[in-house]
Each structure stands twice: as structure tokens, then as C-alpha cells.
Amino acid sequence: MMEGLVKVSIDINGKKYTDDVEPRLLLVDFIRDIARLKGTHIGCDTTSCGACTILIDGMSVKSCTMFAVEADGRKIQTVESLATDDKLHPLQEAFWEHHALQCGYCTPGMLMSSTFLLSRNSDPTEEEIREGIAGNICRCTGYINIIKAVKDAAGKINAGKETE
Amino acid sequence: MPQEAQVIMEKVSGRKVNRISGTRMKRKEDARMITGMGTYTDDIKFPDMMYAAFLRSPYAHARIRSVKTEKAKELPGVVEVLTGNDLKDKMSPIPTAWNLPNADLKHTPYYSIAFDKARYVGDPVAVVVARSPYIARDAIELIDVDYEILAAVSNQEDAVKEGSPRLYEGIENNVALNWKFAGGDESVFDQADVIIKERLRNQRLQPSAMETRSAIAKYEQGKDETTIWMTSQNPHVHRYLFSSVLGIPENKLRVISPDVGGAFGSKIACYGPEVVLIYLSRKLKAPVKWTEDRRENYLSTTHGRDHVHYVEMAAKKDGTILGVRVKVYSNLGGWISTVAPGVATVLSVLMYSAQYKMQAVQCEVIGVLTNTMAVDAYRGAGRPEATFIVERMVDNLARKLEMDPAELRRKNYIKKEEFPFATVTGTLYDSGDYHTALEKALDLIDYRKQVAENKKLRKEGKLVGTGIGSYVEMSGAGPSKIVRATGYGLGLWESATVRVHPTGKVSVLTGGHPHGQGEDTTFAQLVSDELQAPYEDIELVHGDTAIIPFGMGTYASRTTPIAGGAIALACRKVLKKATVIAAHMLNTTPDNIVYDNGEFYSEGNPTEKRKLSDIAYSAYGAGFDQLPEGMEPGLEETTFYDPENFVFPFGTHVCNVEIDPETFQVKIKRYVAVDDCGPQLNPMIVEGQIHGGIVQGLAQALYEESIYDESGNLITASLADYAVPTAVEVPRFETASTFTPSPHNPIGAKGVGEAGTIAAAPALVNAVIDALSEYGISNIDMPLKPENIWKAVRAAKS
Numbered sequence: 001m002m003e004g005l006v007k008v009s010i011d012i013n014g015k016k017y018t019d020d021v022e023p024r025l026l027l028v029d030f031i032r033d034i035a036r037l038k039g040t041h042i043g044c045d046t047t048s049c050g051a052c053t054i055l056i057d058g059m060s061v062k063s064c065t066m067f068a069v070e071a072d073g074r075k076i077q078t079v080e081s082l083a084t085d086d087k088l089h090p091l092q093e094a095f096w097e098h099h100a101l102q103c104g105y106c107t108p109g110m111l112m113s114s115t116f117l118l119s120r121n122s123d124p125t126e127e128e129i130r131e132g133i134a135g136n137i138c139r140c141t142g143y144i145n146i147i148k149a150v151k152d153a154a155g156k157i158n159a160g161k162e163t164e
Numbered sequence: 165m166p167q168e169a170q171v172i173m174e175k176v177s178g179r180k181v182n183r184i185s186g187t188r189m190k191r192k193e194d195a196r197m198i199t200g201m202g203t204y205t206d207d208i209k210f211p212d213m214m215y216a217a218f219l220r221s222p223y224a225h226a227r228i229r230s231v232k233t234e235k236a237k238e239l240p241g242v243v244e245v246l247t248g249n250d251l252k253d254k255m256s257p258i259p260t261a262w263n264l265p266n267a268d269l270k271h272t273p274y275y276s277i278a279f280d281k282a283r284y285v286g287d288p289v290a291v292v293v294a295r296s297p298y299i300a301r302d303a304i305e306l307i308d309v310d311y312e313i314l315a316a317v318s319n320q321e322d323a324v325k326e327g328s329p330r331l332y333e334g335i336e337n338n339v340a341l342n343w344k345f346a347g348g349d350e351s352v353f354d355q356a357d358v359i360i361k362e363r364l365r366n367q368r369l370q371p372s373a374m375e376t377r378s379a380i381a382k383y384e385q386g387k388d389e390t391t392i393w394m395t396s397q398n399p400h401v402h403r404y405l406f407s408s409v410l411g412i413p414e415n416k417l418r419v420i421s422p423d424v425g426g427a428f429g430s431k432i433a434c435y436g437p438e439v440v441l442i443y444l445s446r447k448l449k450a451p452v453k454w455t456e457d458r459r460e461n462y463l464s465t466t467h468g469r470d471h472v473h474y475v476e477m478a479a480k481k482d483g484t485i486l487g488v489r490v491k492v493y494s495n496l497g498g499w500i501s502t503v504a505p506g507v508a509t510v511l512s513v514l515m516y517s518a519q520y521k522m523q524a525v526q527c528e529v530i531g532v533l534t535n536t537m538a539v540d541a542y543r544g545a546g547r548p549e550a551t552f553i554v555e556r557m558v559d560n561l562a563r564k565l566e567m568d569p570a571e572l573r574r575k576n577y578i579k580k581e582e583f584p585f586a587t588v589t590g591t592l593y594d595s596g597d598y599h600t601a602l603e604k605a606l607d608l609i610d611y612r613k614q615v616a617e618n619k620k621l622r623k624e625g626k627l628v629g630t631g632i633g634s635y636v637e638m639s640g641a642g643p644s645k646i647v648r649a650t651g652y653g654l655g656l657w658e659s660a661t662v663r664v665h666p667t668g669k670v671s672v673l674t675g676g677h678p679h680g681q682g683e684d685t686t687f688a689q690l691v692s693d694e695l696q697a698p699y700e701d702i703e704l705v706h707g708d709t710a711i712i713p714f715g716m717g718t719y720a721s722r723t724t725p726i727a728g729g730a731i732a733l734a735c736r737k738v739l740k741k742a743t744v745i746a747a748h749m750l751n752t753t754p755d756n757i758v759y760d761n762g763e764f765y766s767e768g769n770p771t772e773k774r775k776l777s778d779i780a781y782s783a784y785g786a787g788f789d790q791l792p793e794g795m796e797p798g799l800e801e802t803t804f805y806d807p808e809n810f811v812f813p814f815g816t817h818v819c820n821v822e823i824d825p826e827t828f829q830v831k832i833k834r835y836v837a838v839d840d841c842g843p844q845l846n847p848m849i850v851e852g853q854i855h856g857g858i859v860q861g862l863a864q865a866l867y868e869e870s871i872y873d874e875s876g877n878l879i880t881a882s883l884a885d886y887a888v889p890t891a892v893e894v895p896r897f898e899t900a901s902t903f904t905p906s907p908h909n910p911i912g913a914k915g916v917g918e919a920g921t922i923a924a925a926p927a928l929v930n931a932v933i934d935a936l937s938e939y940g941i942s943n944i945d946m947p948l949k950p951e952n953i954w955k956a957v958r959a960a961k962s
Contacts, residue, residue, distance in 0.1 A: 032317040039200015041425070043374045045457035045510065048883035076835055079200035092198040096190055099802045103680030104197030104426030105204065105372040105374040130891040137883065139374050139426050140680050142855035 003062035008072045012037065013081040021068050027061075027077060028052045030068035031078060039079040039108045043137070050136030052117075053109035054078050060116035063136070079108035082115065090160075095146070102140030110136045114150045123154055170243060185693045187919035191685040193423075202423045205378040205393050213380070214243055216454040217300035218437060219307050220291040220463065221282030224535035224876020225329060228282060230307040231290055231630040239263070239306060241299035244448060246440075247290045248279025251295070254443060255814045256409050258434050261401070261653040264505040266642040267575055269342040269651075270335050272533065276409075276436030282311070283331055283498035284535050284875055286463030288397045291440055318872035320495040320532035321472060331498065331533045331857040340496055341531035343509045345532075347517075348524035348588030352486040358476035360560050363944045366549045368470035368495065368870040369711035370748035370880065371542050372888050375425020376456035377465055379438045382446035389416050390442055396421040396707075397431045397677055398717025402652065403709045405502070406442060417442070424679030430465050430543035431679075432719055462881045467870055468542020470495035471508055471549050478524075483567050485576045486877035487524030488516050488554065493626055494531045503652075504540045505531065510650045511546030511638070517587040518554040519598045519636045519814065520576040525589050537875040541719060544918040548925060555926035559631070559933065560942050568615070569632055569930070570606055574599060584907070591638060592811045592908045597840070601902050602634060605816040608898055614946035615822060618925070622938060626832075627823035631931025632816060633923040639721035639830040639915035640811040640906075654724070657806035659713045660730035662691065663736050664799040666784040669779025670695065670702045673732075675715020677707045678725030681853065681917060683701040683723055684936040686845040687731055689909065694735035696762040697776055713802055721813070721915025722845070724845065729880040729910040737801035742779045745799075748792040749774055749782060753763075811906040813914035815839035817858070817923040819895075828950035828957070830866060830932055837923065840902040841916035847901070850916050854899055857920020863889050863919075865928040869947050887947075936960075 010030065017035045031040050031054065040063060043051035047065040054063045055077040055137040082089035091114050094100070101107040108132060117124060117132035124132060129150045130143075138146065233245040278287045290307050294300035315329040316945050322328060322337040353359065379394035390412065396402050397421040407414045424431065437454055444452045456465065472493040478486040494508035509529050516525045558576075562569040577598040578585045585593045606612075612848040614630050621628045641647060644655030662672040672691055676683060684704040692699040705711055718727075739759065744763035751831055756767045763773040779799065784789040786797035820833040837854055867887035871879040879902035880886040897935045905912030925946065932948050933941060939960035944952055 004228055005796055024298065032207075033209070036209075037200070038203075041204070041208070041375070042455075043376070044883045046458060046882055046884060049458075051373060069716065083199055088198070095198050096194045099848050100857060101194060101424040102682065102852060103374065103424065104193070104202050107197050108200050111198065127805070134892045135888045137374065137888050137890060139372055139860075139888065140856045141852060142857075142859035142897070143894045144896060145852065145890060 006069050008068050010068070010071050011075045013078060023067065025067050025068045026064055027066040027068045027071050028063040029089060031063060037080050041105055041108060043105065047157050048137070050108050050109040050113060051110040053136060054114060058119065060113055075145055079111055082111060090153040090156045091150065094149035094156070098145045098149040098152060100141060100146040100149040106136060106138045110138065110146060117150070118154055118157065126151065172284040183693050184699055185689045185845050186843065187846070189685055189689055189846055191682050193682065193684045197201040199265065204375055204423045204425050205380065205395050207212055208380055208393050209423070210382060210451040213451045213453055214293050214295060214448065215297040215300045216441060217292050217297065217304050218288040218917065219304040221278070221285060221287040221289055223282055223311055223313050224285050224318065225314040226282045226311035227314060228280060228289060229280060229310040229312055233290060234763055235308070235612060236292055236306040238279045239299065239303045242292060242303045243295065244266040244293040244444065245290060245307065246397065248275060248277040251277050251281055251348060251440065251443065253278045256722050258409055258439065260500045260505060261405070261502050262341060262505040263651040265651045265652065267341040267505065267509070269505060270340045271341060273500040276439045279383060282437045284537055286460070286537060287498065288436060293444055296777060314676055315877035316535035318534050318536050318874065318876045320493045320534055323532045323534045324493070324530065331535065333532065338533040339530055340500055340533050341505055343529045345513050345525070345527045347590060348487060348522065350524050350526060352524045353478050353489060353673060355479040356486050358479045358564060359476050360557065361566055362557060362560060364473045364475055364553050364556055364943065364944050366469040366471045366552060367946055368539065369468045369542055370462050370870045370886050371428040371430035371465070371468055372886065373426030373430055376458060376461040377431065377475060378455040379441050380451055380453040380852045382451040383445040383449055385449055387634050389418065390446060391418040391420060392438065392442055393420045393422060394438055394838055395424050395431050395607055397427045397679065397680055397719050399677060399707055399709050400675065400715045401717055402434060406439060407696065409439050410442060419709045421677055427679050428543045429719060430547055430729060433466050441494050459881050460884055462602065462886065463878055464537060465556040466540035467497065467503055467537050468539060470539050473523060473553050475553050475557055477561055479561055481565070483565055483572050483575050485520050485522055485561070488557065490516065490553065492527065492529045494529055495534055495536065495539055496531045497534060499538055501538035501540040506650065506652065507541055507546045508549070511552045514589045514591050515547050515550040515638055516554060517589050518551065521578055522588055530831055536872050543857070543921045544652065545720065547637045547918065548861070548922045551922045552926045553634060554942070556929060559930045563937070568641055570602065570611060573632065573634055592809055593636065593810055594687060594908055595904050596636060596812060596814050597902060597904050598634065598814055599813060601838045601840055602816045602861070604900055604902060605818045605836050608836045608838070608900060609818045609834060611818065620902060625825065627935045628820070629931045629933070629935025629937070630820050631927045631929065632818050633930065633933055634816045635919070635922045636812050636814040637918065637922055639813055639918065640725035641720040641722050642809060642810050643804050643808055644658045656714065657804050658716055658726040658730045659802065659804050660727065660734040661713060661800060661802040662734040664776065664780045664854040666737060668697070668701065668775065668780050671705055672731060673705045673712050675712055676718045676723035677715065678718050678723055679717065681723060682846065682849040686724065688743050689845050690728055690731060691735055694732055695738065695776060696759065706757060717779030725804065725811045725906065725909050725913045725915055726807060728913055729807065730803050732910045733803040733805055736803045737803065738799060741801070742776060742799065744792060745779045745783055745793065746774050761870040768876065796910045806916055808908050811909055811914040813839070813841045813916060813919055815919060815923060819927050821928065821935055823932065823935050830948055835895045835897050837897055837899045837920065838902060838920050839880050839916065840904050841919065842905045842914040843903055843912045844901065850908045851899055853899055853916045853936065857918060858897060858904045858924040859889060859894055861921040861924025862928055865946050865948060866924040867947050
């Protein structure tokens, strides 16, 4: 191991990525450059825009403001984890259906914040959705379609649970 | 039931087929974007890639005495460190593309890296190339620059004063352009019963695309070719400018712009760092990448607006608007950027007569250099500024004459039957029905009742108001003969290639380069209808100079009308050839051929049919008597569509606000938008453009302001300081449409990308001023932060 490097092992979307990294390496750079998962974006590097939002052990985190070494041994979910077996997540379906994206750059972060929101509050009100995604900036859509999409996805997820 | 938009599409085309234009198709591009599979520039990585970082001036105005790079060069991992002096003979200054005539336009040499003087905070003074982006940033900290700090000026009205710091030798009072315009009969200003005056300000804004600028240049030595992947709205225009700045032939340069994460005008300009990357990749024979961080983006990607307007509006007692006279101080920043000379002038002043039958428009635009980032096109580029000042003055006039603002507009609007209408500014409005859009918006908000209700509530001490923002905009740039006459360096036509493959699948190459506007979908809808081919079989291709014949790009709400127009014309050429081939195959003449529902047949024999894919197969097979004698094989056509005129979308937005009398926070109670962009290829996408546009307009009205302090420091250089709205701030919108086709556009379309932004700011400010009517306040400068409203109320009370 090169001097000053630290061995880091992170479970991302169920797959383990291990590398020797500088202690200052940002988690988002680990995800993008080492795991090569490019869905997680960088919009500001100052925790303001939310384009880099991921889940760590189920909690939403802005990965531009955390070091990779801090995530050692932890479980991360990125946007790439949402669709399974070629089936889209209800949030993805709803974003598509409601035209909740334009340039698509903020979308992965928006989806992850929404995933976190619904994991804590399965039936959020419009106000709660607005608060839930307030840490994610979208410059294109004006948010209204995103709010509709999250509401719709919540309804579909809940309906799915009832029929199970 | 066909949707309203579909019916309009049928009327325009004169054909009834299984139209999917006009329907709310889900977007093709979303499939990759919702799964994290989009490819933005920064996602691209090559083996042995190197990373550049730019050292930027911390001073707004400083002479560069020396730049010491030794320590930076010694840092392990650093490959190259170059200064402005190292580069100034290797590349020319970047020129503006808009050489506005009769404006005494000055020359402001814009070097990719400054060597003599830094003229704004963020001006690059050196570049480092290293093996990792982290090392590149470490290294710029090790460069030692000896600056002689000079006095700086950031405000345009200060910069023109005698004795102000001067940015360039030989440019007196920092005036880089002075453009005078006079249209119509100026004597109306003497004959007017009323002249109202106001100083209005369109503050400086930071476009704030969520994806910052990024580029990777890669030199292929064996072919002596360089490719640059970059965030661009107009790849061919970038290639053209890079070629001239670096002296590299255009056919040895390739610009690829993959998915672009928003732009709003900020990815039109030609900037220094991208030029330097091309140079570095050739020098180092390696791929070199650079991606802005947000602070760099705010310091050094073009800003928008920043116009101060001194406006006079002349009218008769009965409310007839006679004309406007305006003096504009436009802040151009530290140099004259790519399209900057046209923004406050041609793109703005030609719209000063707005929707009204004015008899005179007079204007003087003074473009001023200051120690700030360059100001260039930002969503609307000149048209929001024009609409803002006219709509604000119309409301002030209504108040002065004690007329209802809606009634005053009705009285002065150009009537539906008066189109095409030649305005006093020399534009020819193609079509419009302003009254219907207004009435529809007023009905939606129940205007009469609302106005009465406001009066009642105001008596109870509530600060409630209703505001109207009507607009017509000049979009779809544009007819080359007009834009060339105004000094723009290229025509503004658009190209399209429609290629039907031997299997009948279709590739459509467009010179537009959508980056969020959804034309991969809407153009596939358009082509599907034009060619009567399955929607699933159509793919759009754009953003690569090696594939697309030439393209002017996506901005100015031009892509649907101009690139879409080009595509429709190319489709019609393809069908013309296909018809001749079909006639040959069916042993008849082309005028006997019917094409219906994707099948060709002879009028006399409707049972024997040929599909478009059969024709394509024959066109490429090209043997065994498959084609008429002498016909070239293949089934592909290219058009270069140069529109005969601009297109003129319009509409009216109305909003109700309530101001908290204690905190002076503005709450939007209702927001109604009626827009007319002609026939809509996809109403869902049109609505999305309107939503996003409105929020950017409301953001200007309420929150956003790019602030430089007196020494030229950008105070709003992060997303924590620059107030882009979040989901918590935005109101709900009620949107509706009217459909007035452009008579000269091949698909009748007008543009819609900027409409929301143009209408929203005046509607909101008018509502706030209405809410404060008891104080007799005629203006509060945007953004209408509680502090600004409180100050205005306090001043009015004392």
C-alpha cells in the first residue's frame, strides 16, 4: 500500500468495492471514479444541491460532504439500485409518467431523497414532500411535477402493500 | 377523443392520420436518466487521463507582475503548469460572435488565460495539469502570483462616470457599445397627455444549471485530430470558434456534447478553459479533463440580465399608449462575450412595442465594461427585460389614469385580424390573438371578483393584490438575412438529415442540441407523423460535429420551430423520393400514388401495397430494376431550413399575492398561465417548459440576485448564498393554452422554452405593487425580498 493510503471497503448496491484511497477522497468520488457508478452526480460540492444524495445504511446522505473512509464497512444504495430485474421502482415509474425531469441531472439525487422520505413516511402530504426534497435543487422542472410523482408513487406503493 | 392540441396539429398539416403529435408521450430520454444511465461530460473517463485546474484571480482588477510556478511544478503528479504569458502567442483572443454595427462596438481582447491584467474575480491566471484532480488543486495553491491591486468597479452606472477605474486602454468611460434606435413617429412624445417615468432594474442573475461546465480534450496523434467532449448548447458554433482561436482546421476538430445537465444560455458562450484544454491535449498528447466546481461556475460562467432602464411611457388621457423611450445601462462584465452585444439591443429593443399598437419606440443602449464576470444570454436573453419594463409601465399607467390594468391592455392590444402586424420597431409579428389569451387567463382567475375581493380585504388591512404579465416574444432565431444584418457572425438556419435505413428504421440528425427540452421525444413524434412511420423506429441524433452536417444549436426557443421545421421539410423530401420509387414498383406514375397509414398504393389498385420499409429496402438494394432509371440509390434527405421570419409566441399570466403586513413575506396565492406557442407536439413537455420557466421568472422577482461588492467580490458565489428556489418556495400553477399557428413555419410551431420566464416576473411584481397600492408605491426593485418591501413601505409612510 502506498504511504498515506487507507484501505476502504464499501458495499454499494450489494457489491463490495475495495481500494486503497487517500483519506481526503470524497465519498462521491469513490462512487463515481472507483465503483464507476456515474448516476450519482456532483452539482455543488457544498451540500447545497443534493445531486449526490445516496443512502447509507438507509439514511439519506449527500456524498460530496463525506469522506470515503467514513463509509468504510457500510452499506450504500445509489440510484442504480432502484430498478430490479429490469423492473423500475415505483418512484422511477412515477417520475417518468409525470414528466418530473428535464435535463435529468438532479434526478438521481431527487429519487434517492424521495426513497428516503417514503421509507420514513409512506403517505406524505404535499407539504411533507416539499420539505422532504427541499435539500435537492432542480433548475428545470419547477418541482410541481416532482411533487406529483412522489405522491403518486407513494399511493402505488401503498396500494401494492394492501393487495399483498 | 383527440386532444385539443392534436386537432390543431391536424388543421395545420391538413392531414388526418394516426397522429401522435399533440399527445402526451412519455419521454424517450427519461429511460436512461431515471436509472442513472445518462452520460454527462464529467461521467466520461479515459485511460491515462490527466486533470486540469485553473488558478483564478482573487482580485477584481489587478496587474499581474509575475507568476511563479516552480513549486507547483515540483509537486509529484504535476505534469504541466502554464501561465498567460506561456499561452498568449499560442492562441488568439476569443472574439465575440455578434459584431453589432453602428454601435461603436469596442474590441476587448479576451485571452483564455490573463497575462497582463486580471479583470474580474475568477479570471484565470495559470493552469495546472496533474495526474489526479486532487493534485491539480493542490498545485494551484503553490503558484505564487505577484499582483498589483487596482481600483475596481462593478456597477455599470458607476463605471461610466469620469474618473472611474478603466478596464481597457483606449475605452473611455468603459463604454463598449452605444446603440441608438428610433422607430416610428417621435413627435408622439410631445403630443402625449401623460408621460410616466420610472427607473427599472433587471438585476444580475446566475443561470445555475445543475451541471457545471465540464470538458475533456483528447488528441489522436496518428490522425492529428482532436476531440473535445463538452457541455455545449451549440457544438458546431464552438468548433467554429475554437478553430479560429487555435488555428486548427475545423475538419481536424470534433466537438461532442453528450447529455447536458441544463444550460439556460450559460453553455452558449466560448470560454477560455475549453480552448486551453484543446491546446494542452495536443501539447501533452493525452486526454485532459476539467470540471468546474460550483464556486468556479458562479465566478466564471456567464451571468444574465443586469440592465438598468430609465423608461418613459407616453399615452393619451383615454389610455391609448403612444410609445416608449428608454435609456439602458447594460452591464457587460469584464469583456464582450459571445452573443452579449445582441442581448440588450436587438433581442430586447425590437420587442419594446410588446403586444401594443405603439407609434414610437426610442432607445439608447449603453453597454458598459465592469470588473465582473461577463454577462451574456440567460433564459429569454433581452426579451424578459423588454417585457418586464413594458408590463410594469402599463400597470403604472393604469394606476395613473385610474383604469383597470386588464382594460388598458385590451384597449391597446393588436387585434387578431390585424396580423401579420408590422411594429414600429421593424418586426413583423406573424400571428396572434392576444385578447383571447388574456380573457382566458382572467376567466381562470375570476379576475373581476378577485379585484373586488382585493379591495375589500385591503380595507380590512390585508395586503393583497393581483398582477398581470402579458407578453409576446420574438423566438425561433432566426432568418439569416435579418440576424446577419444585425452583425451576427453566422446565419441562424438549422439543418436536418432524415435517414431511412434499409430496414425502414429511421435516424434523424438535427443541428439543434436539446439539453432537457425533450426533443428526442417530440421530434420522434413529429417524424412519426410526417413519415407515417412507427414512433418506436425513430431515433434522434445530435450533439456531435462529426455526425451532424452543421447545427446552430439549442437556445432562443428555436429548436422546435427551426430544427423541427427543418426535420419536417426533410421528411417531406424523403416521401417525395419514396413516392417516385413506389410508383416505379407499382407500375404507375407518382401522381397516381396514395400514401396512407404508412402504405403506398396506386389509386387504381388499392389492394397492392408497399410499406415505407419496402421502399427503403429497394432504395438501398438498387439493383434488379428496383429504382427508376437514373435515380440515385439511398433514402435519405438533408435540408437547411432558413426561416423567412421569427415566430412570435404570446400569452398572459396572472397571479394573486398576499404580503404579510409584519414580515413583508410575499405569498403567491394563485398563479394562472395561458400560453400560446402554436400547435404543441407534446403538451406535457410544453407544460413542463412553462412550469420551469415560471419558476425562473418568479425566482428573479422574489429571490435571486447576483451581488458584487464595491471591490468586485462576488458575494453570491455558492448555492448557500445565491437563492435558487427549492420545492418549499414554489406555488402551484394553473396552466392553459390557446393555439395560434405561425403561418410561415413548416409545422406552425412557435417556441416555448422562455415564455414562462418572460411572463412571470412582471406578473408577480405587478401583483405586489397592486397589493401596496394604498402606499402609492410605483416601483420596488427585484428581488422583492421582505427587506426591500419593508424599506419601500417605510419610505412611503414617512
